[in-house]
Amino acid sequence: MHYSILKKTRIIVALLFFSLTLFSFIDMYEFMPEAWTSNIIFIQFAPSVLRFIQVLSLSAGGFIVVILLSFLLGRVYCSTICPLGILQDMFTFVARKRNKKKVFLKFKKAYPYVRYVLLSIAIASFIAGSSLLINLLDPYSNAGRIFTYLVKPVFVWINNVVAGILQEQKIYSFHIIELFQTSWAITSYVLLFLLSIAYLSYKRGRLFCNLICPVGTLLGLISKNALIKVRLSTDSCTKCGKCASACKSECIDLKNQVIDYSRCVACYNCLPVCKDNAIRYSLPSKNNTSKINLIKGEKKMDRRGALTTLLAITASTTILAQHGRGHEHGKGHQHGKGKGGFGHRPPYKLSKREHPVTPPGTKSTERFNSLCTACGLCISACPTNVLQPAIMEYGLIGFMQPHMNYAHAGFCNFDCTRCSDICPTGAILPLPIEEKQLTQLGKAVFVKRNCVVHRDGTDCGACSEHCPTKAVTMVPYRDGLVIPEVNQDLCIGCGACEHPCPVDYPHKAIYVEGNTIHQMAQKPKEEKGQYKPLEEDFPF
Known part of the structure; x- marks a missing residue:
């Protein structure tokens, strides 16, 4: 099989998903219809799960497609669909181009306790009624915040510069777009997250996906038993190390000649570099003598991790309390006397809402x-x-x-x-x-x-x-x-x-x-004769 073609196809599909997802966030002129945006986001795992819980319809079952793909082909969601994963690959690609060492990456041990604990806490907190951890860890949502608060302002600034130049030439194909500046706290948080992701992926490839991301951990559990996956043949392997160096998930252990499938993101980087045909992407075969089990001790950890997840879900009965915020009162500014003899005026009263206003359609x-x-x-x-x-x-x-x-x-x-x-x-x-x-x-x-x-x-x-x-x-x-x-x-x-x-x-x-x-609210009553014909308003 021509594995270089498989890898290039994966890259093309990944760039297509990434570009469409990015454009859905930075579409300043609303070129993309809402239906297109919904179809693009449909297959994002965490949002799809949450929507399915609400509507209980296959129209919101994008996560089911992801699970089936994971059972069939492994973690292709992580390598071709997840925008944050693809963004990490871009940083890793730059790091590989700048690296002068012969061996860029190598096998690193897994941290299953960290992965399973984070997954357990995220699921348990959601069942308890809080989505805060999902907000902070979900890869799609983190990518969306990067696009919204960091990337879009740059595109708007470029648009406004171009629009200003064109309008001076009496060309109005573009117009000035006002973009409200988000608070420095939000921008700083998103920027810090982006820098952290860039550093981790620059140094360690998909470390975030295989250590912190709950979606990656969950799909890793599913992908261990994928039907078609990368298989290492111990008979043909010469332990040259090329596959391990190409593996962005650092999951190929050449010493024991095993692959940690819970961390493999199905990027196919290892396949075309092996000149001994020791690594293959195939169905299980009698002739395949690869050690397809996990690293020693990992299987035992998987059972513990699954048990930990189950116990955390079923035992969760508490939720982070949202403390009420008392209505603030304070003294306002004093101003001089107004006209009309209104005399001395009392200080301003604080007009601060006790409850925030949520968008229409949120219900509560x-x-x-x-x-x-x-x-x-x-x-x-x-x-x-x-x-x-x-x-x-x-x-x-x-x-x-x-x-x-x-x-x-x-x-x-x-x-x-x-x-x-x-x-x-x-x-x-x-x-x-x-x-x-x-x-x-x-x-x-x-x-x-x-x-x-x-x-x-x-x-x-x-x-x-x-x-x-x-x-x-x-x-x-x-x-x-x-x-x-x-x-x-x-x-x-x-x-x-x-x-x-x-x-x-x-x-x-x-x-x-x-x-x-x-x-x-009550529907306002329309008064008779409220609207006059256009001819009466403008008799000329």
Whole structure:
């Protein structure tokens, strides 16, 4: 068999998956339809499992395909589909090109206790209701955050430079795109993770996949008994070391002439370098005298690891507690007297929500926190940038999960359902536009003390003008002024009132207090004669 062709085919497929996944995150002009994005993400393991739990349908059964592939061909998911795995291969490729030593990699012992303990804790914590460990360890979600918070800003900057140059020449094929800057804490965390992955893969190949990644550990258990896999023939092997040097998983032990199949990622790097035909990719055969067992002691460890995983799952009855955050109160800034004789004004009142606002389709904060892997796909796709990664808005349990940031970012577009259309885990369920427009994410709260109408005797009304459901209206106040009034039964918590409020955060005169469980708002009544014909508005 021409193993070099097999290896090149694997590389082409891997680059195709990587490119499509990357483009789904950096698609600034929304060229890729939501259906395409869903199909690309369909086969990502952890998101597929979480979505399947929600919908119980084969339409979300991408992980089943991965498991079947693992039984048949080994860990091809890790070598051709996982974006973080492919990213590591890129760093390893650079390291190999820069390396001047004859032997680049060599066999290293496994750390099964570490692998199985991390897998057990991740599964147990998820069953207990927390997805935090999955958020931190899932390879797809980590790759998504790299694409969203590090790669996309670079592409947006390049786009804006090109758009600016073209627009000076009266060419408008590109337009300037505003990208909200994520907090330094999130950017620093993602950058640190990327540097760590780059270092590990540069020095040790797929060490992250075979030591830390729970998906890799689980698929490694399945792949040990794969039907077609790399097999080492002890009769033909001369122990030249070429295969071990090419193995990015460091799993070929030439001293004992065995392969640790729980760590083999089916990259096929070892196959074309063997000139003695001692390594083959084949079905089991009577003539094959390879030692296909694991390293001495590993089989025993597998039984212990499986038992540890089972016990951790069944015994898990606790969950990380999310401590309530008390409503903060503090003194605001003092300002001079406003016009109109309004006299001395009291200090501003803190307008800080006690509960964060989750995206439409999440149903409840608890459900959302237990399912979202913080991959950043919805944040990257949000047209108004209102979705931003949380730091401590949900507590530690929801680190990096998206929340609605009305004060600093934007507001939820009344006619947009993009985040729910592309969410790969089912944490944000698809909503028909009619239902989305009545889903109450939170309720607007008016703080009269902070309003410029009350404090400065100045006309405003920005909140009322932007409210799509007319939950905020202007009512007579004093001295011919009007002041906002909120009908919370009509409010859907979209933030269109909070975002344009001219008072600086955290002293907004109107803000949205999140609903921990989403409700349905009343449908606004349309007044007769509310809309005039176009000809009457513009008689000329």
